[in-house]
Structure formats: structure tokens, C-alpha cells
Amino acid sequence: MAHVSELISTDIEEYLKAHENKGLLRFITCGSVDDGKSTLIGRLLYESKMLFEDQLSAIEADSKKYGTQGDEIDFALLVDGLAAEREQGITIDVAYRFFSTDRRKFIVADTPGHEQYTRNMVTGASTADAAILMVDARKGILTQTRRHSYLMSLIGIRHIVVAINKMDLVGYSQDTYNAIIAEYSAFARELGLEDVTYIPMSAFKGDNIVNHGDNMPWYQGTTLMSYLESVEVDDERLQRGPFRMPVQWVNRPNLDFRGFAGTIASGVIKPGDAVRVQPSGKTSTVARIVTHNGDLGQAVAGQSITLTLADEIDISRGDVISAVNAPAQTADQFDANIVWMHEEPMLPGRPYLMKIGTRTVTAQISAIKHQLNINTLEKQPARQLELNAIGECNLSLDRAIAFDAYKDNQDTGGFILIDRLTNNTVGAGMLNFALRRSQNIHMQHLDVDKAVRAAAKRQKPCVLWFTGLSGAGKSTIANLVEKKLHAMGHHTYLLDGDNVRHGLNKDLGFTDADRVENIRRVAEVAKLMVDAGLIVITAFISPFRSERRMARDLFGEGEFIEVFIDTPLQVAEQRDPKGLYKKARRGDLKNFTGVDSAYEAPDNAEVKIDTVTTSQEAAADHLVNLLTMNNLG
Template sequence: MSHSSELIAEDIEQYLKAHEHKGLLRFITCGSVDDGKSTLIGRLLFESKLLFEDQLAAIESDSKKYGTQGTEIDFALLVDGLAAEREQGITIDVAYRFFSTNKRKFIVADTPGHEQYTRNMFTGASSADAAILMVDARHGILTQTRRHSFLMSLIGMRHVVVAINKMDLVDYSKARFDQVVEEYREFARQLELPEITFIPMSALKGDNVIEHGHNMPWYHGPSLMAYLETVEVDEEYLQRAPFRIPVQWVNRPNLDFRGFTGMVASGVIKPGDAIRVQPSGKTSKVSRIYTFDGDLDEAVAGQSVTLLLEDEIDISRGDVISGIEQPAQTADQFETTVVWMHDTPLLPGRPYLMKLGTQTVSATVTKIKHQVNVNTMEQMAAKQLDLNGIGVCTLSLDRAVAFDPYQESQDTGGFILIDRMTNNTVGAGMLRFALRRSQNIHMQHVDIDKQSRALTKGQKPAVLWLTGLSGAGKSTIANLVEKKLHARGNHTYLLDGDNVRHGLNRDLGFTNADRVENIRRVAEVARLMADAGLIVLSAFISPFRGERQLARDLMEDGEFFEVFVDTPLEVAEERDPKGLYRKARRGELKNFTGIDSAYEVPEAPELRVNTATMSAEEAADAIIDALRERGVIA
């Protein structure tokens, strides 16, 4: 190794040691487009002396090519890494950057300002200790300023700086600063933001970013850097909160060691402390706090540890270990706030997966109570949530989970919703409180069960779910199958789409939301009938895979048979027994499946029948044969 290389290595080692024990603050910059977020971060990086000579040379070159600041360095280009961002002068992705000062280390997230990228901002804010909300002094409070402020109040952001930027373009006017401050305060009275600090600045010129400068002698508050170096970080706050550790995995390397591993979400735990495990409610005491580097005398928020207990109790991944004095709550129904983050809308009744802490459960939004207009804070009626929509919803889970209200703990009160078919994250939300019926309604034990009822009928309960386009022949085939089963002495019931809409579902239309609710109700009825020991035949278009999966999940393994009546659209349209396709083509019938509403083809049905190549009688016989092969009938 050369002498110069040794010096460089020595410098790096000294640098790392100097920063090793500093506290860390995570913060975001947000606000409307072109309010100066990226320029501010570039200025912070530049002033912190963390740029190498080649980076400075590159940014000077890029400033001449892409920059918007004439001959000056365009600091925004230090952050806007995507080519599309540099060419358009906007931020699309969330850009994370690290820098440090003598007092603290920082990770900053530069979040997008465009409305269509609101979900990116929400993602960046979810792990931040503080937020810098950029406001252009010339334009004041804009729609996206309000939107981002509302999102920050939703996620419980405790420290917010309203950075009124570009003061150099309004001649550093105190009157203009005061006007924008009052405008924001008027709006913020409707929000739950506990701490708001207003700082006038020019990110481009550097005024009040690191030091005060001489252009605004009327301002006597802290510079932005002074604020960031002293604001309380969440780790300090979380250590004062009740103890929580969501169990990530059960550590059992041998018969003499059984520990429960996870990251401490809040509070402090010591050997000898009494704990309660939720949702089971079982109690014990901590005997050891184990880590790879040895046992600890205590564990605090942010540390990953393995707890060993004095008693052998059943604990699984997803359970929450709490301090015994203030344990987590348990429930399976909640009022929540949901931020929708996908192009496909949220529909009540559609099943999703919910990830809460380390546990993943099945979840259904049963009702959208209202949607929030972020400009006016008005509560509006809504049947669905579209991309970037924010709504207060009731949420039902398939089992009780341990939780805390989001305002008390983001780790045990914040969740994401996942599409069951694609595994895409489609929404994020906050648990507000458990619904009372979650504790007041319990399953009543009955002595006669499904097996007993089916035994007296000499058959196995099953649900035959016929799905396909209108005119495919579902009802005809289902009717023939029921006649054949009845002739054999089987006990059946046929649920038909048109018939059900005359009674149980007469209040539903044909919007996507109503279609989802239609199938949800039918699936629940089919489950009850299967519990009675019947063979249930369901003939519904049921166009969405998610709802068919919901119906399948309600049944026990081997009870659900999806039969895809696979008839090409042109064949079904040529038959058109009710004249519906002709009406849809003329525009007289909206949301008609196959024309202006999608049909999602089954991916792995138990049986596929094509009525373009086989008769209804042949299709019915194929279904009877399939039931016999699977042991449903003898």
C-alpha cells in the first residue's frame, strides 16, 4: 500500500470514529412542486463539506447543462438523480441522503411534490422524526402544501418546520413572511400538529439555512441547521413510552434455549420485568436479554434483541410482548384512516392482506365512512377510494391482533394493505381505535356441527362456484347439475345471480363497489349453507379474482370448486338471451362485464368447461364426474 493510500485509509477511520457515537435524526422535505426542496438538501450537503472534488466538478458541469440558476451551482442536481427529474426540474422518486455535523448525523428524504407521487411522500414520512415543509414565499399555501400537512398530521409527525423559502425573490419582506405564517396557521388549526416552527430562508442564497446571514435582521429564531441539531429524535421519545416488542421469530437453536427475537418498538425492558403476551394475554417474567455480542442489562427502543422468559408459554411470530402494567390492546375490528396508493381503487368488501408489525392477517374494509377533501378538510361520502384518496374506514380482520392506537405507537398502530393476488402494497393506514362490537360479539358454541349435519345427508358439503361472462350458460348448467344431484338423493341449493338480486341484494347496483358487495354477501350465504351440510351451487358472473378468492377462503380445504364456464365473448354476445349486450353496445347499459367492465379470468379453476364446444348437458355431466372424483358424492 502506498503512503498516500495509508493516509486516506487513516483519514476514513478517523472520520468513522468521530461520527460513531453521534445521534441520528431522520427528516423529510416536502411541499409543492418547485418550492426548493432539492435545492435545500443540496445546500445542506454542500455546507456540511461532505462533497468530494469530483462531485463538485460534476455538479458544476451539470449545472451548466441542466441547471436553472444561471451561472450559479444548481444544488438541486445533487439530489435529483433520475434523468427524467433533471430534464424536467422536478423530483419523482424519494431520494435519501446522508450528512453530518459536529453535533448529529442526518438522513434526509427528498420527497416528490407532484400530486401523483403523494404515495412516495407518505412512504418517506413514515420513518421520519421531523419534517421540513417547503413553501414558496411568492405563492404561499398551495393545494399540495395542505395535502402534505394533512398527511403529516395523520402519521403523527411531532416536529414540523414550515420553511418559507425564496425570500430573496420577495426582497426578504417581513410583511410577506408574516402573511404566509398567518395563512398557514389558519389552515393548521384544523390539524393535529403539536409543534410547528416557522423559518424564513433562501435555500439558493443560504440565508437561515446554516447561519442567519444579514438579509433578514428582523428574524430572531433558529437557523434551520440549529433547529435540526437540537430537535428531539423519536428514539428519545419512544424510550419513555410503554414497552413493546413485536415478535419477529422464535429462536430455538437447541432444547435448552427458547427465545423471542424482535426489535424493541418502544420502552425499556430489563431482566426480572413482568411481561404480558398479546393477543393471548399470557404472562411471565424476562430471565435474559440475549444479543450476539452478549447479554444486556436492559434493552431500549431501536435495539434488536432476543428475550428469554422464566415460563414456557406459547408465543408465535406476530405476537406482541408488552410491559405488564400497560399491555397492548387486542381487537379484530377497527376504525382506521386509510391512504390509498394504487391505481385500482379500494372497494369495500374486497379482501386484502394487512401487515401490522410482524403479523400478516386477512382484512376487509367493510365501510368507507367518509373521504377527506384535503383542501377544505370537508368529509365527503364515498363508495371507493381512488389513488391518493384518504378516507376513514371500518376494517375487519379474520382474527384478533395486538395493537396500539397509531397516535400512541406507529409501530403497533400503523399498517399496510397488500393485494392478495399481486402482493403489491396498495394502501397504508392508521388504527384509530377498536370498535366496541369487536369485544361484544363472540362466536356462540353449538353442539351440532357441519360434519354431523352432512353425515345425516350422506354427502360432503361443498360449494360449486360457476363463474363466466353473461350468456356463458352458468345458470343453465347449474340448474342441470342440481337436477342430477337431486335425482341422486343429494341435498342441494342453487344461488343464482338474478334471483339473489330480487331479495338479499336488491339494494345493490352494478358499479364495481356494488359487484364486490354482491359477491361478498353471496359468499357468506354459501358458507352458511355449506355449514348446514348442503352442496351449494352458485351461478354468478363474479368478475373479480379477489372476490372469488374471498369466497374460497371462507370454506374449508377441499370444499370450494371453482368452475370456469369459459365461453368466448363473441359467442356469449351472439347468444345475448336477455338483450343486455345490445344495450351495452348502444351505451344504454353501463358497467357491463366484457364491454366496459373487466372480467378477470380464473387462473387455476378446479374445472373448466367451454360451452362453445360442448353442450350444457355435457358440461353438467363433467361437473358431476368431478364431484365424484373428489369424493363429494358417492
């Protein structure tokens, strides 16, 4: 008995070792609603023997309750886990499933078919090596088929199976199959999709899933399972690319060891290889490749390692270690495709956090070149991107980063955008190329700097940033503050909202997008004036926290003082010095803050003035005293 037990134990160990060493393929299923995506995945799980008896029993019961195929098993119910999906017979969320065969392990993402869930489909496709595009043989190529095909080309999925499903419902017609191939092939050429495989099948009946069956003798191509077991995965392709490793962590456990940890995004590395650190451009050679299990003689794409270098050079988290003879590019302005994934629209000029690899920077969409109609592939003008919209944009960062074009390396060319206030992921993007001007524009050193200019004026420059509703009293108090400072001999400048819109910003309206750009320009002008040594006072509604945060980030410590003129809406509306509230209430003035456009009150303003209990004169005196004590020297 002991001998038998040892044999069984040995067999199990060998099985687990073989399972551990199998390659992994990540793929998605996509297509229009009710094309059979979930049914196909359920069939794959069933055919690969990945279901337990209790799961089969549960799915048989659910098939009787929800299914529409009589007494047969409805495999879609294995995947459609949400109650809403089962009741509607559609897929809403992205459902991930794992299964395995003797040759390979698989992770499959079943992505939703409805247009309003485009962001879900993009999420599921972002890590996929291959895609199965489902086409209902009865319906042929639909709008959603084209939409998902474009998204696959955008995301960079290289291997596509067009699964012409439900062939059993068209009598297994070869003519139907050939007509769909002809139509889709022409469309695929427009998108530049090159590796496309066509398989006629019935996910419900099992034809051409694992075995060919007897229903389509005219088809002699691969079965779906054979294709999935043999198609090249991205890890294999990436090993042939130039070496890239974003630095995730600088490992310094003691004074004798300094290593740089990360996951290799592409290429192969060996001790002695020359590398370049970016964006700094400094070079060195690899001394050791360190892992938990000891040093390696070679490491490849997908491995997590720690590199030590022959030279002591400055490297931080977010830097990219590249092959010295094929380095990544560096830039701070880009052409990029962006998929917007949030209910609040993307507004040009608004600052977002951008996470690319292991680096996080501040980014602004400086211009939307066009928005793509993914139903027709038509390029359309747009001033903002709404939920699920896709646009080609100019992207501006607050510093240079190392990158590759997304088509060449998804790890060093793909990014997400994060709302700086809520930490929500609001967009996903793909870098196409650096804008030429970013390579040609450099900061010019000036001998006369801010400190010299401030010393000449004998004051500490800063900006008083007034914010509050229209009618709150911002301009009146700001004017009083400037008069008092001027009388004291200080050098000042007042940027007033109405005055600026007569010149610098006369091309802007009052939409949310225009308000964002209005504040961006004013903040940049205020920064220049502070650099000139002035005390700058701004009086703008500046309704959005995000833009006020953007303005604050342009200035040094203690140079930005936010002054919240806290006047309740009903009080401001009673004052209505310019009659604007009355116009807005009549509908004659659109996008008016407090009426049909939001005002986001500051959370932590340095100064808060209640104009109901405090006179304007007293408010101005308080601000001048504050500046005198803390800022004017």
C-alpha cells in the first residue's frame, strides 16, 4: 500500500509540475448581444472538464428556470453570474474564467455586447493576447461587430478568431459562412487587422469547438480549442523585443546592496549587458540579476527580478531601464487615443493623474483632435469626451517620461487617467507618438529669477486666489485689498474675471470645458506674475475644485492662498448686482454657476470669509494683516 501511495504522490507532483510549467493564454470573447459569447465559454469549460458535479447540477436546474432550449443545458448560465444578466439574457459585467487543457492554461474574459458597456469591453481586452469575435450566422456583420473590431485594433490585440456561431440555425450553410468571411475581410483590411482566423461553429451543439463533428464536412480548418492551444501569446513575442523594465522599487536593505526591482516588460537581460536609465539617459551595465531563489544568468519578459548595476547612478521608482542600443523614447507631449470611462465628461485643460507603468505624473488633455464614431469610423469634432467615447487627443505632462508607442509595447505605451480628487479611474489611453514640439522646447535658464525680482520689490510674491459665487463680493474685496497694499508701497496686480474675458479669454464661453480653460489660462498668467515678484490677486468664480487644485500646484510652498468668499446662494441671488441670476432663472443665460452649473466649495481654503457677518472692509483688513504677518517680510 505504501508503494501505491508513493506512486500516486509522484504522479500528483508530476501533474502539478507540468501544470505549473504550461503557458498561459489570455483571451476575450466579444461581439453583439446574444451572439453566443457566454454559451461558448460555458461549452469550453464543459469540454475541458473544468466543471464539478455540483456545478453541473446547479446549471441543469438553472437551465430549466432561465434557459430557452428545452431540456438541454444552457451553458451561458455558467458565465452570466449577475442576476440582472440571467433575467435579461445578456452580459453586463466582464466575467473572468480559468480553465486548462493538457497543453495550456487559459483566462477568458466574457465582455458585454451593449454599446453602453464599451468601457467594460476595453477593460477585459486590455490584457488579452487574442480575441474571439462572435458573429451570429443568421445576422452577419453588425454595427457592434464593427465597433468591437475597431476596439480590438485600437487596443492592439493581434490574434483574432471570427467565430461564425449558430451555424445549426442556418442549416450549416457554407454559402452563409463564405458571405460573412467576404464582408468581414474587407472591413478588417480597413482596420489593419492581419491575423484573422474564421471558424464556423455551433457553441450550443459543440460543432468545431473541440472536435469537428459531422455537420460541416466542407470545413477542414482548425477547431477553436486547437487554435487556442497553439496561437502565440504576447509573452513570447515580447521576449524578442528590446529590453524594458519599469522600476517598481529601489531595494536598499543595507549599505552594501542597492538593487532595482520590477517586472520585465519586454526583451531579455543578462549580467554584463549595457543598459540606459530613462528619462535621465544615464548608462551602466548589469552586475547581477537577483531573485528570491538566487541569481540568474538570464531573465526574460514577464519575470519579476532585481537588477544591480556596475555604477552608482540615480534611479527612482517610475524610471525605465532599457537596452542601451535600443532605448525607449522620452517626451512630455503626446498624440494619444483615449477611451473615456466615467460619467463625468473629460474636459480639455483639466489636470488628471496619469499612471503609465510604475510612474504617476500630472497630465492634461491640451486638445481633442477628433472623436471617433465607432459605428461608422467617422472622425467627428468634439470639445469633450463623454462616457464610452473614444478620442484622439494631444496630451501634455508635467515632466518627461520614458515610453514606447503602444503598438510596440503595451506596458510602456498604455496608461490610465485618474481623477485627482476622487481617485477614480476615469480613462484609459494608448500613446501613439511624441509631439515633435516637445523635443524642441526646453526651459531657458535666466540669471534674473523670481528671488532677485522679489528682493528688488522688497516683498514675498504670492497669489491670493478668491473663489465664490457670482455676487459673493469677490471683486469688491479684492479691489479693496489691492488698494490697501498699494498704499503700503507693495507691487500688485489684480486679475478680475470680467476684465480677463474682455481680452485674454474673450474667445471662451461658460460651458464646463470653457470654464476649465479659463482658469487654466489665468493660473498660468498668475504664475508668470508671481515669478515677476508681484503680489497677485485673482477674483474668479473658479467653480471646480480640480482646477483650483491645478492652480495651486503651479506655485511653491506658501505662494498660493485660497480665499473662499462664503456667501449663501440665496444671499448672492438677492444682491444680484449685474442682474445675472434673473437672466439665468428666465433661461436667458445658460451654464450659470449656482443655477444650472455646479459650484464646488473649497474643502480646506486658507481663508474663509462669511460676508453675511463680516463687512467687506473688515474682510480686506483681515487679508492685508494676514499677508503682512506671513508673506510680505
